[in-house]
Amino acid sequence: MSTHSPFDSATQSPVFFDESLRMLRDQIRRFVETEIKPHADAWEAEGATPRALLRKIGDLGFFGIRYPEALGGSDLDQRATVIWAEELGRSTYSGVAITALVHTDMASVHIYNAGNDAQRAEWIPRCISGEAISAVAVTEPGAGSDVKGIATRARRDGDHYILNGAKMFITNGVLADVYCVAAKTDPEARPSQSVTMFLVEKGTPGFTVSRALDKHGWRSSDTAELRFDNARIPAANILGREGGGFYEIMKNFQNERLVLGAMCMGECQAALELTVAYLRDRKAFGAPLWDKQAIRQRLAMLSARVESCRQFIYATAARAAAGEEVVREVSMIKALAGELVNEVMYDCVQFHGGMGFMRESTIERMARDARVQSIGGGATEVMLEEVAKRM
Amino acid sequence: MKVLVPVKRVIDYNVKVRVKADGSGVDLANVKMSMNPFDEIAVEEAIRLKEAGKAEEIVAVSVGVKQAQETLRTALAMGADRAILVVAADDVHTDIEPLAVAKILAKVVEAEQPGLVLCGKQAIDNDMNATGQMLSALLGWSQGTFASELSVDGDHATVTREVDGGLQTIKVKMPAIITVDLRLNEPRYASLPNIMKAKKKPLDEKTAADYGVDVAPRLEIVKTAEPAARAAGIMVGSVDELVQKLKDVGAI
């Protein structure tokens, strides 16, 4: 199948992306086509994306999109991140995509945004090279959408903190080297002042991976439940200010939502491309199924909705890059994209007929992978509350 | 030694080509364009020569429309040191013919004095397979075409050529024109830091007129047509049935 299609006209437009960004997209796309797609079925079966691949990505500098040159990054903005997320989403292996995206845009960002110079210098170059992979642990068995409801406790003990609690659904939870963990340092304080982020290294005594979780989709991404049982964390490993964690989490959510939205758009594009190709080829009732207006008009409308959501994302990325406040927009994007990708997958499976229900078809995997997009990283309903507050 | 690498901006090899309604050529409006894949191999080979200490500087040159500067940036991001854009057309649909390109390249060679010119064996858009050979004739330099292996040793180069029925190894005197084939190497990715560095590398802009070359076409395209559509296949139940079907259509 062609790697460039009519769906690409906006991705190639200089209105949104300059020459270097278009070149970046080309390189990521080629990487996805040659280094990910031919191999990822095995990773789906193994339940994780291999470190060797992540090191290759590191060698090409894609983990350093947003970090300053002094730390080994390339100092680009949200527009480059959108390209990165979109092209990974377009791989059709969203488990691989999320492994990389959590590392770049949801986990290591905590170290960079809240960390001090020493923490940045220690971890960011290694995160950029792929030598260290990061995870972020906020969600718990008892609290997901309601971040203020977390129960993990961090109690000060001399120059250490003692962590107790559990974390749930943690992406890269099994394989990461460094974890950004949210815990309550002052349960008596106002909820927004009670949370602190900690940098926890793999191997810290008292910190264990309780189990790897078996998922409906994203099967090439490892997801774990973590346990902290009197884990001793040096006080120097606080990320940012004690009690400032909630604010940091909320701040990073802005980028996260844009990234997940862009990832959804890549998924939509790939699904539409491969479904159109399938329908042009598949014959029933004496003609290609693509000749049925009932089918092609439905896909045409979906492609129009995808295009509008995608260009909303491009425009929002450009505004965020210019320093504008876009909380309302990214919340809209997360809600819109997370639902739209599921509608796209539903119809694409439908038009594949019985084949869409078979494990051997790409669309079957993509439909499973897409399901979480309206749940993880801010469920649609929670996003809509954010939008409604700003209406 | 300085290596000159001519690169062409062509329709991306993944794009499904559409012929223009009037048959005058292929529709290039809003179509993804990339570096000719054989030229990428030439750039890669030049970089490898530099990494092996056999070349000091790599100059990429492109003749065509202004947009070819993107193609040159890609060469710079891969590892070329500087680039020369020779603007010779305004309309993206104008293809500069091999002889005109070779004449311009001959002038560039005169100005730059490279020890080696590495180019793709052909461009995938019109498959002319002529520019390198014409350049060699214009300069009176030796040539090694369809290289699948190359080693440069002082005043000569050893070139393994992919020819019908096998491989031929020849020794050519430097300076030389080498045109590269598919199996010579696998071009590297442009890493993100190198994409950023490429922005700052020098890219000179010239015009065909600067070199006094008349690029007016000498050839007339009579017609461009799509290849015949592939007929639908059928599933056969057995080898016997297959043989019978092939007999029916007179294939055996």
Ligand SMILES: Cc1cc2nc3c(=O)[nH]c(=O)nc-3n(C[C@H](O)[C@H](O)[C@H](O)COP(=O)(O)OP(=O)(O)OC[C@H]3O[C@@H](n4cnc5c(N)ncnc54)[C@H](O)[C@@H]3O)c2cc1C
């Ligand atoms: C595969 C996967 C990977 C993940 N990776 C990570 C990770 O790396 N790090 C991390 O910290 N977390 C991670 N998560 C957690 C994810 O962010 C949460 O699942 C998500 O925030 C929802 O929380 P919850 O699962 O506890 O659902 P709940 O909060 O229990 O909500 C259940 C449902 O109720 C509805 N709902 C919730 N609140 C409201 C409301 N106010 N109004 C109306 N409806 C509402 C929504 O439909 C929601 O889906 C991951 C989750 C998954 C599935």
Ligand SMILES: Cc1cc2nc3c(=O)[nH]c(=O)nc-3n(C[C@H](O)[C@H](O)[C@H](O)COP(=O)(O)OP(=O)(O)OC[C@H]3O[C@@H](n4cnc5c(N)ncnc54)[C@H](O)[C@@H]3O)c2cc1C
């Ligand atoms: C799990 C499973 C079990 C099955 N078991 C059996 C079995 O035991 N025996 C058996 O014989 N078959 C069985 N089937 C086959 C099933 O009946 C077919 O999958 C179904 O009839 C659709 O045919 P198709 O898959 O060839 O899809 P296609 O005919 O290729 O159609 C693909 C899609 O195109 C759309 N479409 C088709 N025609 C039109 C039209 N005219 N206008 C608009 N849209 C159209 C529909 O959305 C359809 O889903 C099974 C299928 C599955 C998935």
